[in-house]
Amino acid sequence: xxxxxxxxxxxxxxxxxxxxxxxxxxxxxxxxxxxxxxxxxxxxxxxxxxxxxxxxxxxxxxxxxxxxxxxxxxxxxxxxxxxxxxxxxxxxxxxxxxxxxxxxxxxxxxxxxxxxxxxxxxxxxxxxxxxxxxxxxxxxxxxxxxxxxxxxxxxxxxxxxxxxxxxxxxxxxxxxxxxxxxxxxxxxxxxxxxxxxxxxxxxxxxxxxxxxxxxxxxxxxxxxxxxxxxxxxxxxxxxxxxxxxxxxxxxxxxxxxxxxxxxxxxxxxxxxxxxxxxxxxxxxxxxxxxxxxxxxxxxxxxxxxxxxxxxxxxxxxxxxxxxxxxxxxxxxxxxxxxxxxxxxxxxxxxxxxxxxxxxxxxxxxxxxxxxxxxxxxxxxxxxxxx
Numbered sequence: 001x002x003x004x005x006x007x008x009x010x011x012x013x014x015x016x017x018x019x020x021x022x023x024x025x026x027x028x029x030x031x032x033x034x035x036x037x038x039x040x041x042x043x044x045x046x047x048x049x050x051x052x053x054x055x056x057x058x059x060x061x062x063x064x065x066x067x068x069x070x071x072x073x074x075x076x077x078x079x080x081x082x083x084x085x086x087x088x089x090x091x092x093x094x095x096x097x098x099x100x101x102x103x104x105x106x107x108x109x110x111x112x113x114x115x116x117x118x119x120x121x122x123x124x125x126x127x128x129x130x131x132x133x134x135x136x137x138x139x140x141x142x143x144x145x146x147x148x149x150x151x152x153x154x155x156x157x158x159x160x161x162x163x164x165x166x167x168x169x170x171x172x173x174x175x176x177x178x179x180x181x182x183x184x185x186x187x188x189x190x191x192x193x194x195x196x197x198x199x200x201x202x203x204x205x206x207x208x209x210x211x212x213x214x215x216x217x218x219x220x221x222x223x224x225x226x227x228x229x230x231x232x233x234x235x236x237x238x239x240x241x242x243x244x245x246x247x248x249x250x251x252x253x254x255x256x257x258x259x260x261x262x263x264x265x266x267x268x269x270x271x272x273x274x275x276x277x278x279x280x281x282x283x284x285x286x287x288x289x290x291x292x293x294x295x296x297x298x299x300x301x302x303x304x305x306x307x308x309x310x311x312x313x314x315x316x317x318x319x320x321x322x323x324x325x326x327x328x329x330x331x332x333x334x335x336x337x338x339x340x341x342x343x344x345x346x347x348x349x350x351x352x353x354x355x356x357x358x359x360x361x362x363x364x365x366x367x368x369x370x371x372x373x374x375x376x377x378x379x380x381x382x383x384x385x386x
Contacts (some may be wrong), residue, residue, distance in 0.1 A: 002058065002062075002073060002078075003074040004044065004049075008045070008073040009339065014051070014330070014336075016050070017330075018334070020320075022319060027341050027344065031051045032064065032373075033052060034055075035055050035060075036054060039056060042054025049118060058082065060374050066221050068091060070093050071096075072093065072094070075175055076101055076176050077101055077176070090119065090121045090133075092340075094122050095120045095121075097190070098177060098186045099367055103364065120344045120353065121359060122360075123363045125187065125336070125358040126188055127332060128190070128194050129331075130285060131329070132192065132284060133195070133268070133279060136195055143201065144291070145275050146203065146292075147204050149271045150250050150251075152254075153252075154254035154267045155256075156256050156265040157257045157262065157263075158172075166225035167225065167270065170183060170235070171231075177370070181236055181373050182370055184257070185373070189253065189366045189369045193362065193365060196382040198353055204248045204249040206245050207365070208244075208368075210383055210384065211241050213373035213376040213378035214240045214377055216239075217236055219237060220232065237257050238258055241373055262282075265280065266280070274291075277289055278290075285311045285327055286310065287307075287308040291306065311325060311327055312331060314335055340357075363377055
């Protein structure tokens with residue numbers, strides 16, 4: 001594992017959970033080595049998560065022959081170097097989003113991947129592994145939406161509303177590649193593609209082809225965590241995007257780190273000629289589906305949204321034995337990691353990786369939309385073709 005901040009702890013927890021939640025587990029994983037910026041944080045990873053050793057030498061970790069899978073949990077500006085080195089060493093890779101700082105770097109990574117040995121190279125788009133959204137994809141694949149008219153997907157946080165929150169790499173464009181649009185927007189761009197993008201077969205849907213974006217920086221300065229001096233923020237706090245898909249459907253994306261009154265609110269609304277879907281991450285155990293083919297009747301008849309109890313109904317070999325229990329945020333990361341290590345098992349047995357697994361190519365597609373949003377906003381919200 002490269003990096004042991006918040007997401008590194010989450011990934012470590014997921015590894016330790018695999019043998020408890022999946023029977024049989026496709027492979028048994030072991031936390032061998034962790035690379036961190038300081039010896040102190042590395043020792044904390046050893047003590048807390050149980051890694052065999054820690055190091056501050058990136059290449060020593062990547063080239064360790066005992067390590068087969070590399071997790072990249074660093075700030076965004078360090079992804080490219082780590083990914084390229086891991087590919088050169090012939091390792092499987094599990095990379096947190098976004099894939100890189102921009103589409104140019106992401107395209108370079110994907111080009112090099114075509115020349116590297118066949119390995120699993122997967123993104124941590126963990127919201128693909130919410131049971132309710134997995135069920136939503138089943139519905140869209142079935143054709144139950146009919147012709148897609150429009151969509152709304154939003155990811156709203158409130159963690160940056162306090163202007164005294166210190167400046168960090170996340171508020172520095174050179175290190176993050178964007179603010180809300182890269183941090184939260186990466187997830188909603190991916191989940192839109194997962195539900196109604198290429199390969200889903202939804203009429204009037206498909207890949208993003210045109211966007212118009214407004215990226216706003218509301219709190220323009222934040223205090224340095226060491227000196228207290230004000231530093232300029234050059235990333236967006238709020239992103240609002242108008243989109244057109246290749247099939248003609250229109251929609252909006254919204255990402256905010258200043259949405260006062262919310263916690264972790266990922267909202268999805270899809271409207272089609274035969275049906276509709278809605279979901280909210282703050283109510284994650286349920287997916288709402290509206291069947292517009294149900295006949296009209298006095299007093300409403302049977303028309304209306306049906307609540308589907310998705311809870312923790314993951315497919316086997318998920319085997320905790322309590323699929324009726326409420327789902328938790330960590331479940332999404334655990335299932336996402338299960339998908340990655342299961343794909344390693346499939347690939348090394350000569351099989352084909354399922355299409356629903358988020359690849360580096362998906363990471364590149366997301367990066368292209370992020371870049372288009374940044375370009376559009378810098379030009380007054382001009383329409384940008386992707």
